[in-house]
Amino acid sequence: MTQNWDDFLIPYEQAVSELKIKLKGIRKQFRDQGEASPIEFVTGRVKPKQSIITKSKIRGITQENIEREMQDIAGLRIMCQFVDDIYTVVKLINQRNDMRVIQERDYIANKKESGYRSYHLIIEYPVQSVSGEKKILAEIQIRTLAMNFWATIEHSLNYKYQGDFPDEIKQRLKNASEAAHSLDEEMSQIREEIQEAQHLFSHGKGQAIDE
């Protein structure tokens, strides 16, 4: 790498900060209009230097190709209450002029072998700096709260077992993934009831200041 890691990661940090604000802005706009937001909450992170190095070694990505081939150095995660909200968010992002979707992967229609479900977008995002514009890639993972619960638990277990799960754990994770999926389906069935209750609740209590 010709530049040092801190310099290399600066545009990614800027992109994650800006994208977090923009995606949280969608949520605020819906709420300000008194409508249910398809976005429940948003998180973001820049992949730590050591994880970039480890992943690039595993994937055989050379340093010159990291920018192009490692698409999740800047990572955003959008959590939704309902599965339909995920597709609403995908549409909203596709309509925007400040980012360009270059790849979509629907791991909800096509869940992974592990049981993982989420919708992934790779976007190209222009970062403005004093030395000009730099287009970087970012990954946006969109999932329900139930999908996020499962993925978070599986991710920490993966860390412990390095992907080599004992058969029993692997099976239990698959069962848990199906349970999370059933939960999403049940909640979708009573979506209108839930949203009406949430509307009444937020109007009675005043909205939480958590943007």
Ligand code: 0O2
């Ligand atoms: P981290 O620590 O979250 O950053 P490929 O598998 O090669 O087709 P690729 O490039 O790995 O595709 O991208 P993919 O699978 O679309 O998305 C990778 C990211 O999705 C992962 O990043 C995870 O965040 C998440 N992910 C994918 N599969 C699983 C899974 O089975 N369980 C969990 N918990 N997360 C998953 P990293 O860099 O692997 O990890």
